[in-house]
Amino acid sequence: MKKRILAMAAAAAAIAALAGCSQGGGDAGGTGSTTITFAHWGNDQENATMNAMIAAFEKAHPDITVKPNWVQNNYEQQLQTTIAGGTAPDVAQISNSSLGQFASTFRPVEVKASDFYADNIAASMKFDGTYYATPFTVKTKAMAVNKSVFEKAGVALPSSTEPLTPDAYAKLARSLVRDGSPKTFGAAPLGFDQWLTIYGGSQFSADGKQCTYDSDAAVSAADQVIAAQAPDGYAPTQAEANGQDMFGWLTTGRLAMFPDFGPWSIAQLAQLPNSSDFALVPVPGKGSSMEVDGLAISSTASSDKAAAAKTFVDFMATDPAAQKLLTTAKSSLGLPVVEAAKAGALAAAPEQNIAVFFSAVSQSTIAPSFSKTQSNINGTIETELSSRTAVGSGSESPKKVLADLNATCQTQLDSGD
Structure with missing residues (x-):
């Protein structure tokens, strides 16, 4: 019973974080006339980077306060919970591979592809031909x-x-x-x-x-x-x-x-x-596969919050001062997406071949934006492959198992279940 109570408390804390209560992200400062909430995930290094970017934004825009909501576990599940409950954050970090599951809850946005040094960076934030988020960092391997x-x-x-x-x-x-x-x-x-x-x-x-x-x-x-x-x-x-x-x-x-x-x-x-x-x-x-993380604005944000959110998103995505903070010697989250910030990333570890990450931007496959159906299928495939073959604990032939699973996958995909 004690474990159950603790688990319920942890879940409630995570939901509260997305609804607007900062969980570990710290007070971003700011005394602006408009306050927006911003949900994001990440480890300690990534959270430190995000807080530095928020501080830079509030210094440049003292009329807007950003309340960072650092969600460390089950980010997408908690985001969905707040959306369903009518308490969605004004701005949410979203991976291009998950954009399809949340696109209907985000405001369509205008993205200028020429702002970014590679065409596939901007393209990653499209779903069904419409931009629903603005790219702000790219993660190659x-x-x-x-x-x-x-x-x-x-x-x-x-x-x-x-x-x-x-x-x-x-x-x-x-x-x-x-x-x-x-x-x-x-x-x-x-x-x-x-x-x-x-x-x-x-x-x-x-x-x-x-x-x-x-x-x-x-x-x-x-x-x-x-x-x-x-x-x-x-x-x-x-x-x-x-x-x-x-x-x-x-x-x-x-x-x-x-x-x-x-x-x-x-x-x-x-x-x-x-x-x-x-x-x-x-x-x-x-x-x-290459992940691109974007920033999306909630479709339910009020007009004043939506305007402030757009200012915040544009700063995070295209301002060189913000983009240079994405990769430093003290904290790193991902690669910048604008040309002017590349040199700063390379200087973060000058003895290392950081250029290999940028080379991979044009070479890598963009992780597809899965629908909810595709995501469920992918999870099932991984579980079955692990249980039936020596990828995990099984002993069946991978070729046979993959053929079986592909047939099941296609049936589910065609039916939309």
């Missing part, structure tokens, strides 16, 4: 490597500009495994979704009407995940990695390669006393 592990093994580092093929990556990772206490693994655990993209595949067709889980790329991705975590593989099993900090394993030499390194960890890397022992290189194969 890089592969972080521990140079000392390579040196001890007498193995050359990967290229800083050319991605490894998936097969070359697997071969390299195997060559870096070293038994001991603790064991050194060649790579972090592989995720099926990331490796599906690395092999050039996707969950759905470009128009979102066809399920593509039975593609050759999907089978190859599943086979690679299984081979990596096999007893003679090169990565820890999901059970071994459960609850563990893979970035921490990389920094202590338990991992040689970490192909899921996001820009939100740049400051963390820069602050390491031995940061020069690590390098950033491209993700193997076709790379990872």
Whole structure:
């Protein structure tokens, strides 16, 4: 009973945060005549970055106060709860992959594509041909490597500009495994979704009407995940990695390669006393899907709050002073989306190959904006794949299972259930 009461209290606190009570985000200051609420997610580093951007906005616009609502768990679920309850935040952070689920609750906005240095950044905030959010940060991936592990093994580092093929990556990772206490693994655990993209595949067709889980790329991705975590593989099993900090394993030499390194960890890397022992290189194969986070304005915001919200969103998305705060040596959230702020991001960790993140912007696949139906399907596929194949605890053939799941996926997608 005590656990149930605590869980209910935690849920209530999260909902209160989205409704307008700051939970851990701190008081942004400001004494303006208009107050708007702003819901966002993130770890400590990302929250620190967001608060710095809010402070910069309030300094430039003293007539507007922003109440930050930092939601640390179940962000989208809590956002949906407040929308349904009529207490939606005036501005909400939203990922391009989730935009489709919330578009009807946001105000359509005008987005000038030329404000951003890549066309796909602006395009990511469209759903059914309409902009429902303004992009303010982009999150590509890089592969972080521990140079000392390579040196001890007498193995050359990967290229800083050319991605490894998936097969070359697997071969390299195997060559870096070293038994001991603790064991050194060649790579972090592989995720099926990331490796599906690395092999050039996707969950759905470009128009979102066809399920593509039975593609050759999907089978190859599943086979690679299984081979990596096999007893003679090169990565820890999901059970071994459960609850563990893979970035921490990389920094202590338990991992040689970490192909899921996001820009939100740049400051963390820069602050390491031995940061020069690590390098950033491209993700193997076709790379990872790229996430773009936008800022959306609630369709229920009053006219004065909507006007203030637009001022806030425009500042966060296009003002160089705000954009330069996205990636610094002290805190990082993601990459800037305007050209004028690129130099600041590169200077956050000048000894590191930060340029690899920007190169990935034009190379990466944009994560699709899933409808609620597609999101439910994707969650079911992941669960079934894990339970039925050695991606998780099962033993069935990945090719057969993926074919079965794709058929079920298509039926659900066609029916809209």
